[in-house]
Amino acid sequence: MNAPAPSILNALSPSDIEDVAERRAVLAEIDASCRNTLLLLFGASLTWLLLGTVFALIASWKMHAPEFLADISWLTFGRVRPFHLNAMVFGFSTQAGIGVTLWLMCRLCRTPLLYGWIVDLAGLFWNLGVAVGLVGILAGHSTGLEWLEIPPYATPLLFVSYALIGMWGILTFRFRRERHLYVSQWYLLASLFWFPGIYSAAQILLIMQPVRGTVQAAVNWWFAHNVLGLWFTPIGLASIYYFIPKVIGKPVYNYSLSVLGFWSLALFYNWNGMHHLVGGPMPAWLITVSIVASVMMTIPVVTVGLNHHLTMWGNFKKLKDSPVLRFMVFGGMSYTVTSLHGVLLALRSVSEVTHFTHSTIAHAHQGMYAFFTMVMFGAMYYIIPRLLKVEWPSAHVIRVHFWCAAIGIMFYLVPLTLGGVLQGLAMNNPDVPFLDPHKYSVVTMTLPYLRMRSYSGFLLAIGHTAFAINFIWILARWVKTLRLPQLATPAPSL
Amino acid sequence: MSSAINRSTPDNPAGKPAGADVSLPPDGVVDLAPADPREHIEPVEAHRPISIWLVTFLGVLLFWAGWYVQRYSGGYEALVYDEQAMGLGGAKSNAVPVIDPYVLGKRLYGDTCAKCHQPDGLGLPGQYPPLAGSEWVLASGPARMIRIVLDAAQGPIKVKGMEFNNVMTPWRDTLTDRQIAALITFVRTQKEWGHNATPVTPEEVAAIRQKTKNRTAMGPWTVNELLALPENESSP
């Protein structure tokens, strides 16, 4: 007879249950200690999400309707587009990422959030820096360096903020109560360490003491790719590694795969940067090295994918009941697909077609949205009710969010990826005119795909609005619980 | 690890007897106290051996990586941009393919002439003269047209009964004889515009380029200068 898969719960003796209440209090204490700080971070990140979504819609619409809002210099496409990117990357994704990182670190280190005021101050500086920087971009002060457009007068604010967060990270790690380091913690500690390193290096070598000529391009794309690979990817993977086993109540499939997956990612991912410059004015060896590193990424991607998938194996029916699991699994699968797609895109023969096309944009959004953002959504849906000790007011609205996001991003990715490939093929065919409104030309053939992207953006916007509605609603409900008599409420907050 | 044949089930994909290899963390400290009563325990990792296939795959990829880096790095030279080259002075994939002049001209037209004369050859009224049906294009010989392409035209000019007064871009320093010949051939024989004039060879272009080599200092051609020239250039 087939015994059910081992569950830790089955292995415990009744005497262990005595400790349950105590352990329950520890987790409650941890969640409560995080509450105010995380609400600030998540609230701010959601605001940037909404703002970034508005600017995304504007930018996307302008691409097929160039007269839209055309006479306002602050809203010209070339400024709206970097506003969108930086609002999403530094406003939404980074803050959501930091919030989730804090909560995961606290839970996994089994310590409450110590020195929360440090993080609150950091959050303030971060939002100030991002706001000042983004307004600067609209005013025309962009640095002209992709992923680094925030003008130099705003970056010191970001630096101060991150220094505070780094300090907090070290303190929490130093005073942790749990000696064993779970796989998520390797990723989170690493990313907390890597991000300021790459950002400082980029600021110094590109803005403060700029290097000369195309070495700038090398530094630029070393940095930009590492924001994806050494900052967002680890946070996303750490979240999946925590939430999937957590929600389904099963262990991660294989510890050794976790080790292999982590260290191969750490080793190979940061060498990928030059694959953004295939065919460009760089020596052959530099491009080749990054292509090789991109292909080697197959190892961590397959390893982590296997680990996640085999952990989920046999538990897919739980997707029906858990929205968090849905977001996590969608994100995890997207990670695998995006990364393998990325391996293909790095090859010279494929890049010849896809480079400079809308395919690249689709790929970027697959990673940042279909993977990272969906994972962040799932994490926030799990964390927030535990901070507030209040249920999400509407499961229906969560469903709306999930399906709008999932279907929306598919409608974004599929047409744009396909359209980009066709665009590249047209561009590589010198007999196809670049622009001829009466014929099949490189510019005109992209229009239907660009329109499709705009429509998908509206779907995504609906999803984000649904999230915002639920967030405000749950906050309102929580505020009401504060007025209830103390004895009726759960564990007191710190 | 033992290769005992065990049936794998969805709950037990490794196919090993349930509970056999899944080890608990050493000190047995597992958190059973969710703040939320429905919450499961904090996640733990199970321990299993790594599949030999994954390790093999890793080895194969590493081998490929080493070979690829060695082969396609152009000798690791700073000035070698062509990955096919093995080092400085290596193989160049710079072979210029031989194409029909009409096709070459059609390709070049889009990003050179079409900017002003438009893809449909009709120009912009009051701004840029048309090429389609233009008597300057369809002259019996290309002598004037070659000069216009080389050193441009400026000032008042009448094309198809319409007046224009603008300055054109000269192409002497930007296009080769082969490219100019291809462009003019394309425009003079463009079927969509109903053109059927004679094609032009690179040699004809070269001859006129040589003849007019001091023209640049004098500026673009005016209409009077052009009309003073014969339509056909007698071969030197």
Next chain:
Amino acid sequence: MNYGPLLFLGFFLTVASSWCGLVLLPQIQFGRQQAVKIEETGEIYPQARSGLAEQGRQIYRANGCLYCHTQQVRAQNYGADIARNWGQRRTVSRDYLYDHPVMLGTMRTGPDLTNIGLRQSDTSWHLLHLYNPRITSPGSIMPPFRFLFAKRKAGERPSPDALKFPSGFAPASGYEIVPNAEARTLVQYLLSLKANAPLPETK
């Protein structure tokens, strides 16, 4: 894995390795390239841009032109850059010696601009095109940059730098469109974009 310091060493070494390989090594190898003398013409290439062109470069940067236009020509037989006459040769590191920031671009919503100064040397075309791309290039999806121009009342005769519009695009009668300094310098920058010099490493 409980070894904190070892972990951090691992984090550091992995990112340091790529910094050395992708940043330090390139800097050592070609970070100090110099301009060279071209055999055929005797000129030094590349030259620093004129002051006006450099100002125009800042307009290019401020308005995000790099998000639709690249400034890099790929090799012959790789893509169709050269077949489309976007350049006679591929671009190499030396072409960007005096550029800060280097705006290679990553999207070709619009054509590559490396050699636009050679392909289109007519100032008035550029000004018209910037004012409203659809005047010179019907079907274009480039945004109009009317805010780089000023609309003012025309006098008895048009100002010398007033834009000459083809029929159907001229402003209301009595008005003329004049480029601001920004538009003018931006065009100077575009006209300065040339990368044709036969460098030794491209032969």
